[in-house]
Amino acid sequence: MYQESPAQRKKTNTKPATVETQAATPEISYIVGMSKPWTHLLEVEMRLAWAASAPAQAEISMPVWTPGSYLVREYARHVESFSAADAGGNALMWRKTDKNSWQIDTKGAKEIVVKYNVYSNELTVRTNELNADHAFFTPAALLMFPTDNLKTASTVRVAPYKNWKIATGLPKVEGQQNVFRAENFDVLYDSPFEVGNFKEISFTVQGKPHRFVVEGEGNYDLERIAKDTAKIVEESYKIFGELPYTDYTFILNLRGGGGLEHLNSTALQWNRFGFSGNQHNNFMTLVAHEYFHVWNVKRIRPDTLGPFDYENENYTKLLWVAEGGTAYYESVLVQRAGIISAKEFLEGKAGQIQSLQERPGRFETSLEEASFDAWIKYYRQDENSVNNQISYYDKGELVNFLLDMEIRSASKGAKSLDDVMRYLYNEFYKKNKNYTPEDYQKISEMMAGKSLEDFFAKYVRGRADIDYNAILRGIGLQLKDNRGRETPYLGANTRQDGDRLTITAVPKGTPAYEQGLNASDQIVAVDGARANQTFLQNYLGEKKIGDKVRLTVFRFDELREIEITLGGRARPAYQIAALENPTDEQKTIYRGFVGIDLK
Ligand SMILES: [Zn+2]
Numbered sequence: 001m002y003q004e005s006p007a008q009r010k011k012t013n014t015k016p017a018t019v020e021t022q023a024a025t026p027e028i029s030y031i032v033g034m035s036k037p038w039t040h041l042l043e044v045e046m047r048l049a050w051a052a053s054a055p056a057q058a059e060i061s062m063p064v065w066t067p068g069s070y071l072v073r074e075y076a077r078h079v080e081s082f083s084a085a086d087a088g089g090n091a092l093m094w095r096k097t098d099k100n101s102w103q104i105d106t107k108g109a110k111e112i113v114v115k116y117n118v119y120s121n122e123l124t125v126r127t128n129e130l131n132a133d134h135a136f137f138t139p140a141a142l143l144m145f146p147t148d149n150l151k152t153a154s155t156v157r158v159a160p161y162k163n164w165k166i167a168t169g170l171p172k173v174e175g176q177q178n179v180f181r182a183e184n185f186d187v188l189y190d191s192p193f194e195v196g197n198f199k200e201i202s203f204t205v206q207g208k209p210h211r212f213v214v215e216g217e218g219n220y221d222l223e224r225i226a227k228d229t230a231k232i233v234e235e236s237y238k239i240f241g242e243l244p245y246t247d248y249t250f251i252l253n254l255r256g257g258g259g260l261e262h263l264n265s266t267a268l269q270w271n272r273f274g275f276s277g278n279q280h281n282n283f284m285t286l287v288a289h290e291y292f293h294v295w296n297v298k299r300i301r302p303d304t305l306g307p308f309d310y311e312n313e314n315y316t317k318l319l320w321v322a323e324g325g326t327a328y329y330e331s332v333l334v335q336r337a338g339i340i341s342a343k344e345f346l347e348g349k350a351g352q353i354q355s356l357q358e359r360p361g362r363f364e365t366s367l368e369e370a371s372f373d374a375w376i377k378y379y380r381q382d383e384n385s386v387n388n389q390i391s392y393y394d395k396g397e398l399v400n401f402l403l404d405m406e407i408r409s410a411s412k413g414a415k416s417l418d419d420v421m422r423y424l425y426n427e428f429y430k431k432n433k434n435y436t437p438e439d440y441q442k443i444s445e446m447m448a449g450k451s452l453e454d455f456f457a458k459y460v461r462g463r464a465d466i467d468y469n470a471i472l473r474g475i476g477l478q479l480k481d482n483r484g485r486e487t488p489y490l491g492a493n494t495r496q497d498g499d500r501l502t503i504t505a506v507p508k509g510t511p512a513y514e515q516g517l518n519a520s521d522q523i524v525a526v527d528g529a530r531a532n533q534t535f536l537q538n539y540l541g542e543k544k545i546g547d548k549v550r551l552t553v554f555r556f557d558e559l560r561e562i563e564i565t566l567g568g569r570a571r572p573a574y575q576i577a578a579l580e581n582p583t584d585e586q587k588t589i590y591r592g593f594v595g596i597d598l599k
Helices: 019-023 222-240 278-292 324-336 342-357 367-372 394-410 417-427 437-448 453-459 468-475 533-541 584-594
Strands: 027-033 041-049 057-061 079-086 094-098 101-105 111-119 134-137 154-159 165-168 179-182 193-196 199-205 208-215 248-253 258-261 265-269 477-481 487-489 493-497 500-505 522-526 548-555 558-565 567-569 574-578
Touching (some): 079 094, 101 111, 208 222, 222 324, 248 278, 258 278, 367 394, 417 437, 493 533, 522 533
Parallel strands (some): 208 248
Antiparallel strands (some): 199 208, 493 500, 548 558
């Protein structure tokens, strides 16, 4: 179901889809060249051909963002050397009509050829990089679309440098070399490309081919990665009963970090020497996250997330499910696959409870608000974020975990969040419907067999502190707080950069906050002695709660002295453990959850 959000009004064609406008749909083909990779310029040739007559003016636009990464990135800023001509090479007049759109006078030509270069020197999972070693590109950051015509099919021919190989999730056009086809722009923009001399491993799960493509050298074990990835795919298959693609490609670049989900592929980045010991498990957790998105967000779609508006923000209150729910399932999948133990799984959740409980922002922003404002907040963190924001990933993961526990205990182990996901997949995705915040609550209630209004009102729409024990008890668990005695503290977060000790954030309610320290203050001395991170820690450790310390700080260019009375704090040390005397029912539900006995 297509729902038009207010943000999608700007350029929407208000004319009815008459025969005339359908005939105005051009055939589109691109050639992506990289003849001088060391210049970082990807060379794009875009052909638009009309069956009947071309409109007097053709308009094309560059997306301003790419789905999965909710920030306006203004990809058009990297476009240069733009030109337009007819098929015979005669130049056509053109002008820019807004920051990301170009209008071309076709002079009645039935085919026009647009050429431009895109400066590509930023390797992230949502940008482009071309250099002497390889090319990675994100189609939304490279290929323009005919404005208002996102349903058009297109082909992409890649002209690789020398003997570089090509990996993408797009299907090949039979009989043509290096040509791929996308049925519409949502598919084209969902298919990143890696072009280079990458290593590759293939494996089959449930009869479907999967491949892992790795660019760069490092201490990874490709066989082990493939084996563990296959287990993750298998565990996902068990939830949904099918793999909704013909093949799947994992593209891994060994630099930076992070991942971006796509319909039948994912772009991953990881530190090249980040695969030994437990680091391998952390990497597999990233793989599980991006892979679970195959369902959660790419097919189980929140209200406004698809079809997309590529020129404006697409607002949704559901990123806490799309991202937070996926963050929860990343841990579920690696635990079910045996990559981490149930104990490690619960330790992870306790760690997340700790970081949420230490974040004053939990009283300022709800999960729905954090989701909605991702565009201006999550991707634009600053020194005050700790005080006025929560992460819809981190709190979203916790709340989906707790929702799972609520459903499991209310249904006496008969249902779980798996049933919610499966229902969304079968009853929404397969019926071409996106889901709303109300749907998510209703389906969860259907599985729990009871109202969850209180849960959603407090923890999803509201900003209440979470009563963890009330929920964990249902599956025989409890949250323990092993905090020690109170010690003196200042409460400012600091960073040591060379010989500079700088305050990075001042959480609300701390002595630092109440008594006037600011983020960016550079602490030069404490009670007249030169300060650094270690000294400050040791020195404060010798003090008593209520003692005064004199801080000498540079604020902007001026030296000043600030006296602070130290407060007292015992940092929480949370642990999720079994109840002392769990009932048989709690034991059964726990066993159904993680597959081992409660102890
Ligand atoms: Zn994600």
